[in-house]
Structures are given as C-alpha cells and as structure tokens.
Amino acid sequence: MFNKRIKIKELLQCEATGQKVIVMGWVRTFRNNQFIALNDGSTNHNIQIVVELGLLDDATLKRITTGAALKVVGKVIPSLGKGQKIEIKATTIEVLGDCDAEKYPLQPKKHSLEFLREIAHLRFRTNTFGAVFRVRHALAFAIHQFFNNKGFLYIHTPIITASDAEGAGETFRVTTLPLDGTAKRKDDGSIDFNEDFFGKSTNLTVSGQLEGELAATAFADIYTFGPTFRAENSNTARHLAEFWMIEPEMAFYDIEDNMNLAEEFIQYIIRYVIEHNREDIELLDARLAEEEKQKPQNERQEFGLLEKLQFVVENNFERITYTEAINILLNSPAYKKKKFKYDVQWGIDMQSEHERYLVEKHFKKPVIVRNYPAAIKAFYMRMNEGCEEGKETVAAMDILAPGIGEIVGGSQREERYDVLLNRMEKFNIPVEEMNWYLDTRRFGSVPHAGFGLGFERIVQFVTGMTNIRDVIPFARTPKNCEF
Ligand code: 4AD
Numbered sequence: 117m118f119n120k121r122i123k124i125k126e127l128l129q130c131e132a133t134g135q136k137v138i139v140m141g142w143v144r145t146f147r148n149n150q151f152i153a154l155n156d157g158s159t160n161h162n163i164q165i166v167v168e169l170g171l172l173d174d175a176t177l178k179r180i181t182t183g184a185a186l187k188v189v190g191k192v193i194p195s196l197g198k199g200q201k202i203e204i205k206a207t208t209i210e211v212l213g214d215c216d217a218e219k220y221p222l223q224p225k226k227h228s229l230e231f232l233r234e235i236a237h238l239r240f241r242t243n244t245f246g247a248v249f250r251v252r253h254a255l256a257f258a259i260h261q262f263f264n265n266k267g268f269l270y271i272h273t274p275i276i277t278a279s280d281a282e283g284a285g286e287t288f289r290v291t292t293l294p295l296d297g298t299a300k301r302k303d304d305g306s307i308d309f310n311e312d313f314f315g316k317s318t319n320l321t322v323s324g325q326l327e328g329e330l331a332a333t334a335f336a337d338i339y340t341f342g343p344t345f346r347a348e349n350s351n352t353a354r355h356l357a358e359f360w361m362i363e364p365e366m367a368f369y370d371i372e373d374n375m376n377l378a379e380e381f382i383q384y385i386i387r388y389v390i391e392h393n394r395e396d397i398e399l400l401d402a403r404l405a406e407e408e409k410q411k412p413q414n415e416r417q418e419f420g421l422l423e424k425l426q427f428v429v430e431n432n433f434e435r436i437t438y439t440e441a442i443n444i445l446l447n448s449p450a451y452k453k454k455k456f457k458y459d460v461q462w463g464i465d466m467q468s469e470h471e472r473y474l475v476e477k478h479f480k481k482p483v484i485v486r487n488y489p490a491a492i493k494a495f496y497m498r499m500n501e502g503c504e505e506g507k508e509t510v511a512a513m514d515i516l517a518p519g520i521g522e523i524v525g526g527s528q529r530e531e532r533y534d535v536l537l538n539r540m541e542k543f544n545i546p547v548e549e550m551n552w553y554l555d556t557r558r559f560g561s562v563p564h565a566g567f568g569l570g571f572e573r574i575v576q577f578v579t580g581m582t583n584i585r586d587v588i589p590f591a592r593t594p595k596n597c598e599f
C-alpha cells in the first residue's frame with residue numbers, strides 16, 4: 117500500500133513522542149539545506165521537516181525545491197523553532213515529483229490576486245486560496261447539514277431546460293445544430309428547432325426554482341444546490357456567467373416564514389465556518405486587513421472579517437419595505453448632495469450604489485428588503501393585496517449584505533391560478549409551454565415560498581474576498597473561459 121500518510125492537520129494536533137509517521141505534500145520553502153516547510157492542503161499550516169546533515173546526497177538535496185512533491189518518513193519530535201510545537205526528523209525523503217524552481221510560477225513571495233487568477237490551476241497551493249477553498253467546502257457542507265437537519269429533501273433540477281425561469285432572456289443556448297449556416301430553416305426563415313437534439317430550443321438553466329416548486333408541492337420542503345448559468349454581459353466583481361445557487365422551496369410558507377428561514381440559514385452556515393474553519397478565517401482576516409491598509413482611510417471597512425461575521429450571527433437582520441428603502445435613499449445626504457449616479461424614485465430597480473448605501477452607510481448590517489414594485493420583479497411572485505393603482509407590489513424579498521449587495525433573492529409565489537395566468541400573459545411567458553408549471557396551481561395549489569442564495573456571493577462575504585473570480589476555482593466571465 118502506497119498511502120499510509122497522516123494529514124498535516126491531524127499531525128499538528130499530536131504530541132511528539134518520537135512516533136514514526138509518513139507525510140506527503142508540496143514544498144513551500146527549503147532553508148539552509150536543512151528545514152523543509154511542507155504543506156498538503158489539509159491546513160494552512162506547514163509541517164517542518166528537519167533534514168540532518170548527511171541524510172541526503174547533493175543531487176537529492178538539489179531536487180528539494182519550492183513546489184516539489186515529497187514523501188517523508190520520519191519521527192515526530194518536539195520543535196525548538198518558533199511558531200510550532202512539533203516537527204519531523206526525517207529518516208527517508210523521496211521526491212515524488214520534481215519542480216523546476218526556475219520555471220515554477222509560484223515563488224515563495226507575495227503574488228497579486230490578478231496574477232494568481234491567470235495561474236488559477238496553481239493558486240490552490242497558496243495560503244490565501246487554500247483558506248478560500250476550505251471555507252467554500254465548509255459552507256457547502258454546512259448548507260446540506262442545515263437543510264438535512266430540518267428535513268428538507270435535496271432535489272436535483274435539470275441543467276438543460278427549455279424554459280427561462282427568470283424570464284430575463286439571459287440564457288446560454290444548448291444545441292447540436294450546425295453553426296455554419298446549413299441548419300434547416302422554417303418557411304419564415306427562422307431556425308427549425310424540430311431538427312435539434314431535443315426537438316425544441318433549449319438552454320442552460322438560470323435557476324432551478326420552477327422545477328423546485330413542483331417538488332415542493334409533494335415533499336413540502338426541498339432545496340436545490342447546483343450550477344446555474346447567465347449570459348448577462350456584466351463584467352463586475354459580483355457576477356459570474358456560471359455560478360452555484362442554493363434554492364429552498366417550501367409549501368405552507370408565506371413571505372414572513374421565508375425571511376425567517378433565510379436569516380436563520382445564513383447565520384447557521386456562517387456560525388459553522390467560524391467554529392470549524394477558525395484558522396482559515398483568521399488568515400483571511402489578516403489578508404483583508406492588509407488589503408484595507410492600501411485604501412484611503414474613508415474607504416476602509418469599519419470591521420475586520422471575523423468581527424463582521426460574529427456581528428452577523430449575533431444580530432438580527434434589518435427588515436424594511438421597498439417603499440421605506442426608497443424613502444431612506446431620498447432623505448440621505450448622498451442623494452441630497454447628488455452623490456448617486458442613478459436616479460432614485462419609487463419604481464426603480466435599485467442599483468448596487470443604492471443597496472450599498474442602505475447596508476453600509478445607513479444600517480451597517482444585512483438588510484432584508486421586501487414588497488418590491490410588481491413591474492420590476494419576476495412573473496411568479498405573489499401580488500400583494502390592497503395596493504394603490506400603479507403602485508402594485510409583490511411579496512418579494514432581497515437580502516443585501518455589506519460589501520456585496522444582493523446575496524439572496526426570493527419571494528412568496530403566486531399560488532392563485534387566475535392571478536398567475538394573468539401575470540404570465542402580461543410578461544409574455546409562453547403559457548402553452550408552461551402547463552406543467554400551471555398544473556401545480558390547478559391541482560392542490562398551496563401558499564408557498566422560496567429563495568435563491570448565490571453561493572459565490574456568500575463565499576465572498578465569509579472570506580472577505582473582493583472579487584467573485586477569487587472564490588470559485590475556475591471563473592467563467594465574459595471573454596474568459598480558461599482551464
Ligand atoms: O435574484 P435571482 O435572479 O433569483 C432567482 O434566480 C430566483 N429563482 C431565486 C429563487 O427564488 N429561488 O438570483 C438569486 C441569487 C442572487 O441574489 C445572487 O446572490 C445570485 O443568485 N446571483 C449571481 N451570483 C453570481 N453571478 C451572477 N451573475 C448572479 N446572478 C444572481
């Protein structure tokens with residue numbers, strides 16, 4: 117058997133009693149031909165390997181370079197060095213994979229995040245990205261744990277669909293038709309999708325919600341957690357063309373229940389990471405503090421990362437209506453001094469500058485905004501009763517987070533068949549193709565609600581990474597699909 121290694125994370129918790137261990141990993145540094153710092157990705161800490169004089173010949177010593185992969189057999193002894201309790205006195209060292217130090221792009225020095233994005237295939241091996249992706253994993257695990265504990269069913273909704281759930285027309289087409297102009301056309305000149313693989317026009321999903329609603333009308337509480345795709349041409353620090361979304365959908369829930377669940381959910385997964393990934397968060401906290409120092413004083417965040425996360429799990433989110441949000445903006449010094457680029461009035465789709473004002477300047481905490489104008493939200497959201505003409509609102513809710521803006525979008529769903537049909541027609545949704553969706557309202561319709569949490573946005577929030585490209589292993593953004 118080749119692999120009887122102990123992971124460095126586990127090893128570092130052991131007492132040094134001279135016990136024999138095998139460790140494998142990649143060299144971070146090699147000092148004085150004597151001290152190897154070895155890392156295996158299980159923790160941001162390295163184990164120090166001590167190479168006694170005469171153990172290795174010169175040729176082997178030369179092969180121990182930053183990035184080389186090693187198998188080390190040795191004894192665990194107390195360390196005299198600073199910052200570590202134990203170290204390994206090597207008895208044998210085998211170079212599993214050489215690494216040409218001249219050509220290796222990751223030098224033992226600070227690299228910019230922009231540079232590391234270009235070598236995303238290697239950045240996993242850095243301290244920052246080690247921490248980011250361990251936290252990303254922990255969040256994913258905590259998400260499943262949260263819903264499993266509450267008896268929610270994990271539903272796999274399709275990735276290829278024929279519908280545009282959000283109706284925003286930002287889908288990636290899926291086709292096997294030739295692109296050289298020879299695809300068969302109909303009499304009116306349009307492409308004949310009868311000839312396509314599925315016999316109709318299909319695309320990558322933008323959301324699993326509509327299929328999630330079907331499952332919720334049988335299991336009551338379900339969630340999805342999968343990739344979603346949007347061809348929106350937004351080159352920002354918060355948008356990806358391929359991102360992961362968690363979408364719980366609950367029968368017998370109204371908007372209030374929905375907001376309560378979303379808040380409890382976010383606090384639960386953050387608390388999980390604070391408890392289980394303390395060292396990673398501390399490393400990311402220090403990284404962020406360093407980044408903040410580069411900014412002018414008035415642009416720096418008030419809280420450190422850990423402080424911010426602790427604040428979020430200990431305090432309720434602020435809850436306001438859309439109308440209240442607009443009034444806060446209209447009365448703000450920023451508005452009066454014409455600091456906003458985009459206009460503010462009832463009916464607008466709030467821009468990121470408005471959302472950030474509310475959470476970062478006004479409330480200084482996460483905010484749930486509910487009851488948005490019906491005209492700017494999706495067709496499936498439930499119409500609120502008793503609205504003034506022209507000021508119709510829907511039972512929608514968005515959660516806005518400091519530093520990020522929108523992290524959650526959700527709503528109570530329109531369960532009344534006639535009202536829904538009316539809304540679909542107004543939004544030009546092809547009703548004939550959506551009969552399967554309407555069936556939930558025809559047969560045993562119930563009040564229900566749900567929301568979508570952008571996974572990368574919550575990973576950004578928890579890790580303090582400023583750019584969304586730095587919290588997904590291989591980012592897909594306009595004009596960029598490397599690796
Ligand atoms: O607000 P959105 O568009 O809502 C939906 O898709 C609903 N079907 C969700 C539901 O009710 N089940 O997207 C939900 C969340 C946003 O709040 C945001 O966090 C994230 O998904 N998101 C993106 N994340 C990264 N890149 C993008 N291009 C994103 N678009 C949305």
Ligand code: MG
Nearest residue numbers: 514522524525
């Ligand atoms: Mg939204």
